[in-house]
Amino acid sequence: MNAPANFFLPNRYSSIEPGAQVAGADPYADIRNGNLSLPGAHKQDLMLLMMERxxxxxxxxxxWSEDAKRCIDFVEGKQWTAEELQKADDEDRPHLTLNKIAPLVRLVLGYHRQNRLDNRFLPTDDAASTAALADVITKIVKQISINNKEPYVDTEIFLDGIMGGRGYYDWRLDFERNxxxxxxxxxxxxxxxRPDPDADQYDPRQWGYVFEGRWWNLxxxxxTFGQRVSQLVSPLVVGGGYRGGVPSDILDTLGEHAPWRTFGGQQFGDFSGIGSVESYISSSVDPYRKNIRVVDCQHYLRVMQRCIVDLETGDREPIPEHFNQQQIQKMMMWAAEQYAMRGAPFPLRVEWRPMKRVRWTTMIGDIVVYDQWSPYESFSIVPFFPYFRRGKxxxxxxxxxxxxxxxxxxxxxxxDILTRIAHSGWTWERNSLDEEEKIKIEEHGGAAGLNxxxxxxxxxxxxxxxxxxxxxERLEQAATLDLKEIAGINDSALGQVDRVQSGRAIEARQKQSVLGLEMYMxxxxxxxxxxxxxKLELIQxxxxxxxxxxxxxxxxxWNxxxxxxxxxxxxxxxxxxxxRYALAVDETPLSATFMASQAEELATMIKEGIVALPMVQDIAIDLSTLPQKxxxxxxxxxxxxxxxxxxxxEMLQMQAQGIPIDQSMIQQPQEPGGAGGGESKKSGPPEGGNVGPTAAPQLPVAVPQGA
Structure with a gap:
């Protein structure tokens, strides 16, 4: 396999610093001016810019990762540092780990698991969007969720978020089977x-760029990239490997004392975590495992692009880059014919407009191996931050x-204190014990029945x-209470009844505890x-x-x-x-208690005559916990x-088709308590005979009796 045509090999051992190359230059000047050819000079500036970013x-x-790693270690039970453990062992003192954070994390994770979030699409004022198409897209998105086992992916990302503060989805096309x-x-x-350190918005469409690094072998x-690229980067890990430079993870960063404002934690322009090219290369090579870091960068660029503009609505749609002038003319002629058939004026025009596009650049060591327009309109990365404030x-x-x-x-x-109390020392008069007795006391002084x-x-x-x-002991109890108070979780939420109270009171306390989790949800x-x-972008x-x-x-x-x-x-x-479609997120609790309460509410509505029983019998069965529904x-x-x-x-289908419906065709609901409204009467056949052929018996309803 040959190397891509658009790669650039710089002078690996050049002493030129990134700042000197990038200052006063625009690496994307040729792209912005419509010239999509990428000369070597452009690639050199691009490489240095990507390294600096x-x-x-x-x-x-x-x-961020230093604090995040410590939080994850505490959840996973690694709550003592190596120095603390060594000191305790040297002094022969115990070092217990009573992990009381893990149950709190599992509770929050369980609450998330019991609440399902589904995407639902709605039509907008766009003439091309309809309720039927919105329903089709909603069904496709649900099928995509099933194929990707999305509930498990959601749980994994939610766990990453509540433990470390950040979780990420990656949505893209997969060509493994199709x-x-x-x-x-x-x-x-x-x-x-690695998100844009200067960004301060939750939505990645407001970021300038995002990096993803992964380790690959030769x-x-x-x-993936060809034999020539492999040969060019192999000297970094084969033989003596790369020597020189300072790893970027030990560089100090400077900045004023101020609240966190961006993902980098500093004001714009204050961040100075920039090192040399050699430092970047040295941190991208693992000579022991013979691996090299492959860095993908998705970054936005403002470019002039041809668009189809609707002069009536103002809407515009970019024209694919591979369309030539002849294809565009055919497309416009076909659109003009469609408008002429409707007797409407032709409002479409082809205009140049400034657009924001995603550029995808891949680097291996100091070689740019890929630099093309991304096939996606936005970044493939979607973040989850349980707590977010201006990049914090x-x-x-x-x-x-x-x-x-x-x-x-x-x-x-x-x-430690109890152990020392149980093994306290002894006193005796001088010369009252011989050496054998002294050894006995020293070795077995704490044993029972010592003679x-x-x-x-x-x-x-x-x-x-x-x-x-x-x-x-009081300090430990106070610390345990502090854990629950800080987390906003009480004993009732943990399933531990902390006082004698009714079930309604316990449920109320559990709901009160859940309010503290609403920010995460x-x-x-x-x-x-x-x-x-x-998903909508990828589908369309x-x-x-x-x-x-x-x-x-x-x-x-299944249909x-x-x-x-x-x-x-x-x-x-x-x-x-x-x-164009609007997006709504439906939140549906999955707990059996919720389903039972819904069934109870429906049964109450049927009893009060708000809903006719024959119209909702199938819904009542779905709300039950019965098998084989x-x-x-x-x-x-x-x-x-x-x-x-x-x-x-069938009644709804007949109404949709305009077929008249006679009342005799519809089953009439019966009074729940019998005809009179007084004491409830047992329904049964009249004396001396069976039920007549025209009598419609009340059908059983599969509704659970209470929660």
């Missing part, structure tokens, strides 16, 4: 993603570290130790909104050919759904490539039809 982003990541590409979403390691590099990100563990340290230290101190032979009238006595300080909802927008831009999906519809039934099906008349059925509904519908009535779904 990467080192600034890497220094900013180091600022040459047209399938939308795939995965969770990224937050310690490999075989992977050769397969943190999880829920940061504030729990000090109370957890206090719990460990106080409990270890108690064990000692002594001389004189005064027997050996154990030294009475001091009492256990009561303040140590609100930001997760914001992230799912960004994910929904990214890359699902351009006819495709067939298996969609799970109402009642759990086929086709998109972009062109008819003989030229009409495209379920054209998902057109239209589909079989129950099928038998129930068959029973209704055997009585000469129509089901609720």
């Amino acid at each position: 990467y080192m600034r982003a890497d220094a900013a990541l180091s600022t 040459d047209f590409g399938e939308i795939k979403g995965v969770a990224k390691d937050p310690f490999t993603i 075989d992977e590099i050769e397969f 990100t943190r999880g829920m563990v940061d504030d729990l570290i000090d109370p957890q340290r206090e719990v460990n230290k106080r409990r270890s101190s108690q064990i 000692i032979e002594y001389k004189g009238s005064n027997p050996p006595e154990r030294i009475q130790p001091g009492q256990m300080p009561t303040g140590i 609100d930001n997760m909802k914001r992230t799912k909104d960004l994910c929904g927008g990214k 831009n890359h699902y351009t050919e006819p495709r067939l999906f298996m969609i799970q519809g109402h009642g759990g039934q 086929q759904l086709g998109i972009n099906n062109r008819q003989a008349t030229g009409e495209v059925i379920n054209n998902v490539m057109i239209g 589909e079989l129950i509904k099928q038998r129930q519908n068959a029973y209704i039809k055997s009585l000469g009535f129509i089901t609720a779904d």
